[in-house]
Amino acid sequence: MDLQHIRNFSIIAHIDHGKSTLADRFIQLCDGLSAREMNTQVLDSMDIERERGITIKAQSVTLNFTAKNGEIYQLNFIDTPGHVDFSYEVSRSLAACEGAILVVDAAQGVEAQSVANCYTAIELGLEVMPVLNKIDLPSAEPEKVIKEIEDIIGIPAEQALRISAKTGLGVAEVLEELVHVIPPPEGDVEGPLQALIIDSWFDNYLGVVSLVKIVNGSLRKKQKITIMSTGNSFIAERIGIFTPKRLDTLELKTGQVGFVVGAIKDIFGAPVGDTITLTGNPCAKALPGFQKVQPRVFAGLYPVSSDDYEDLRESLSKLRLNDAALQFEPESSQALGFGFRCGFLGMLHMEIIQERLEREYDVNLITTAPTVIYEVETNKGDVLYVDNPANLPDIGSIKMIREPIIQANILVPQEYLGSVITLCIAKRGVQVNMQYLGSQVSLHYELPLSEVVLDFFDRLKSVSRGYASFEYEFKRFEEAALVKLDVLINGDRVDALSIIVHRDLSQTRGRELVEKMKELIPRQMYEVAIQAAIGGKIIARSTVKSMGKNVTAKCYGGDISRKKKLLEKQKAGKKRMKQVGNIEIPQEAFLAVLQVN
Numbered sequence: 001m002d003l004q005h006i007r008n009f010s011i012i013a014h015i016d017h018g019k020s021t022l023a024d025r026f027i028q029l030c031d032g033l034s035a036r037e038m039n040t041q042v043l044d045s046m047d048i049e050r051e052r053g054i055t056i057k058a059q060s061v062t063l064n065f066t067a068k069n070g071e072i073y074q075l076n077f078i079d080t081p082g083h084v085d086f087s088y089e090v091s092r093s094l095a096a097c098e099g100a101i102l103v104v105d106a107a108q109g110v111e112a113q114s115v116a117n118c119y120t121a122i123e124l125g126l127e128v129m130p131v132l133n134k135i136d137l138p139s140a141e142p143e144k145v146i147k148e149i150e151d152i153i154g155i156p157a158e159q160a161l162r163i164s165a166k167t168g169l170g171v172a173e174v175l176e177e178l179v180h181v182i183p184p185p186e187g188d189v190e191g192p193l194q195a196l197i198i199d200s201w202f203d204n205y206l207g208v209v210s211l212v213k214i215v216n217g218s219l220r221k222k223q224k225i226t227i228m229s230t231g232n233s234f235i236a237e238r239i240g241i242f243t244p245k246r247l248d249t250l251e252l253k254t255g256q257v258g259f260v261v262g263a264i265k266d267i268f269g270a271p272v273g274d275t276i277t278l279t280g281n282p283c284a285k286a287l288p289g290f291q292k293v294q295p296r297v298f299a300g301l302y303p304v305s306s307d308d309y310e311d312l313r314e315s316l317s318k319l320r321l322n323d324a325a326l327q328f329e330p331e332s333s334q335a336l337g338f339g340f341r342c343g344f345l346g347m348l349h350m351e352i353i354q355e356r357l358e359r360e361y362d363v364n365l366i367t368t369a370p371t372v373i374y375e376v377e378t379n380k381g382d383v384l385y386v387d388n389p390a391n392l393p394d395i396g397s398i399k400m401i402r403e404p405i406i407q408a409n410i411l412v413p414q415e416y417l418g419s420v421i422t423l424c425i426a427k428r429g430v431q432v433n434m435q436y437l438g439s440q441v442s443l444h445y446e447l448p449l450s451e452v453v454l455d456f457f458d459r460l461k462s463v464s465r466g467y468a469s470f471e472y473e474f475k476r477f478e479e480a481a482l483v484k485l486d487v488l489i490n491g492d493r494v495d496a497l498s499i500i501v502h503r504d505l506s507q508t509r510g511r512e513l514v515e516k517m518k519e520l521i522p523r524q525m526y527e528v529a530i531q532a533a534i535g536g537k538i539i540a541r542s543t544v545k546s547m548g549k550n551v552t553a554k555c556y557g558g559d560i561s562r563k564k565k566l567l568e569k570q571k572a573g574k575k576r577m578k579q580v581g582n583i584e585i586p587q588e589a590f591l592a593v594l595q596v597n
C-alpha cells in the first residue's frame with residue numbers, strides 16, 4: 001500500500017451524536033466484520049463502557065475501501081473517547097491522523113466538547129470534514145446546525161453531508177468524500193524507523209500491545225526495536241493491524257497505523273507518546289511526544305474488611321497496567337485503617353475505577369470524599385502538595401493555600417444563560433468572556449477546580465435541561481481563603497471525613513454536611529452526635545437518635561424465615577459500612593460532601 005492510498009482519520013463528536021454508530025457503519029460497508037460478528041458497537045469494547053455508552057480507550061480499525069474511481073484505499077480509523085475526563089486521549093489519537101470527521105447531531109447542534117476537540121484537530125494541522133448526523137429525526141434542523149458550525153467553530157459547513165448513521169443514509173458518501181478531502185500521510189519511506197506510540201495496553205495473552213503510527217521508515221516482524229526514552233530493546237515479536245479483529249502482518253509501512261508486541265513487561269515500558277526506532281538503524285531523535293497526564297481528583301480507597309488490603313493493592317496494580325492515568329500509593333487513616341490514596345482524571349474516571357474494582361475484582365470498598373490537590377506554602381517557605389485534607393499542616397504553620405483554577409468553556413442556548421451564570425457564580429466563578437454565537441452563547445469562566453470536579457457537570461445539565469455543555473483545562477494555582485472543615489462523630493474527629501472549603505462557604509457547607517450525614521447514618525444502639533468544626537470551633541451539629549429496640553423485635557416472634565431474611569438483608573446492607581469507634585458509617589456518609597453545595 002503506497003502512501004497515496006492511505007487515509008488516517010478520527011471522528012470528533014460530542015457524546016451521543018453518533019460516533020460509534022457511524023464507525024460501525026464504516027466497518028459494515030468495508031466488510032470489516034461479517035454481519036454475525038457485528039455485535040452492536042464493536043468499538044466500545046469494555047463492559048462498563050458499553051453500559052455507560054462512552055468510549056474510553058482509543059482503538060483503531062483498518063478498513064479497505066473501494067472508491068468510485070476503482071482505487072482501493074486503506075482507511076485507518078482511530079477512535080477517540082468522548083468525555084471531558086479523557087480529553088487528553090483525544091489529542092494523542094488526533095496526533096496520528098491527517099484528518100477528522102466532525103459529526104454533529106443535526107437535532108442537538110454544536111456542543112462544547114466538539115468545539116474543543118475540533119480546535120485541537122485544527123491546531124495539529126488536520127483537515128476537518130463536518131457531517132450532519134441523525135438527519136432522519138423529525139427534529140433535525142440541518143440549516144440551523146450548519147450556521148452553528150460556521151459561527152461557533154468557524155469552518156465552512158454549507159457542503160456538509162447530511163446523513164443518518166442509524167439508517168445508513170449517506171454513509172458511503174462520507175467515505176467517498178473522505179478520500180478526496182483528507183490528505184494522505186507524508187513521511188520518508190526509506191528513512192530510519194520512527195513509530196509514534198499512540199496507546200499501550202496490557203493484554204493477558206500477548207502482554208503489552210502498543211498501537212503505533214509509522215511516521216517514517218518501516219517495521220518488519222522480528223526486527224529488533226528500541227524504545228527511545230528508556231533505551232530498552234526488544235524483538236518485535238508480532239506486528240499487525242486491527243480490522244477490528246487483530247490481524248498479524250509481516251510489515252508496517254510509512255503512514256500505517258497498527259500494533260507492535262514485544263516482550264515488554266508493563267505499559268510503562270512502552271509509554272504513550274514515545275518513539276520506537278530500529279536498534280540497528282536508529283533515527284536521530286524522538287518524535288515530539290504528548291503532554292503527560294495529570295490526575296486532578298484524589299480520594300482514599302479503603303477495603304471494608306482489612307483482610308482485603310493486599311487484594312486491593314493487587315487489583316489496583318492490575319488496573320494500572322492498562323491505565324497510566326491511575327495513580328495510587330498506600331496511606332492510612334485513623335478511622336479507616338490501611339488503604340490507598342488514588343489519583344484520577346476526574347469523577348467519571350474515579351467512578352469507573354471504583355466500579356471495576358468492585359465488579360471485576362470483587363473488592364468491597366469505602367471511598368472517601370474526592371478532593372483536588374492544594375499547593376500549600378508554610379511559614380518556613382516550604383511548598384507542599386496536599387491531596388488529602390487530613391494531611392494539611394497545622395493552620396498556624398501555613399502561610400497560604402493555593403487552589404487549582406481551571407478555565408471552563410461552556411456553550412449554552414440563550415434561554416438558559418441566566419441559570420448557568422448563576423451556577424458559575426455560586427461556584428466562585430469569574431467570567432472571562434461571553435460571546436453570542438447564533439442561538440447559543442459561549443461562556444468562558446475561571447473556576448476553582450474543587451467546585452467543578454464534584455458536581456458541576458450534573459448541575460450544569462440540570463439547570464439547562466441538558467442543553468449546556470462544557471470542557472475545561474487547568475490554568476494555575478491561586479491563593480484562596482481556604483479552611484479545613486473537620487467532622488466529629490460523638491466527639492471524635494474522623495480524619496477520613498475532613499474536607500477543605502472556602503471560608504465564605506464553610507458555615508453553610510458545614511451545616512448542610514451534618515444534616516446530610518444525619519440522614520445517611522442509620523440509627524444505632526446509641527445516640528450519635530455529628531459535629532462540624534473549623535479548628536477548635538464547632539460550627540454545626542446534628543443528632544441521629546438511638547434505635548431503642550432491637551431490629552428483630554419487629555418480626556413479632558414466630559416467622560423464622562422472615563427473621564432470617566431481615567438479618568440477611570441487614571448483612572448485605574452492611575457490606576459497605578465501616579465501623580468507626582462503635583459507630584457504623586455507611587459509604588454514602590463518606591461521600592455526603594458530594595450532596596451538599
Ligand code: GDP
Pocket residue numbers: 013014015016017018019020021022053054082133134135136137163164165166167
Ligand atoms: P456516540 O456517543 O457519539 O458514540 O453515539 P452513539 O453512536 O452511541 O449514538 C448515540 C445514540 O444515538 C444511540 O442511541 C444511537 O442509536 C443514536 N443514533 C446514532 N446515529 C443516529 C441517527 O443517524 N439517527 C438516529 N435517529 N439516531 C442515531
Ligand code: MG
Pocket residue numbers: 019020021044053054055
Ligand atoms: Mg460511542
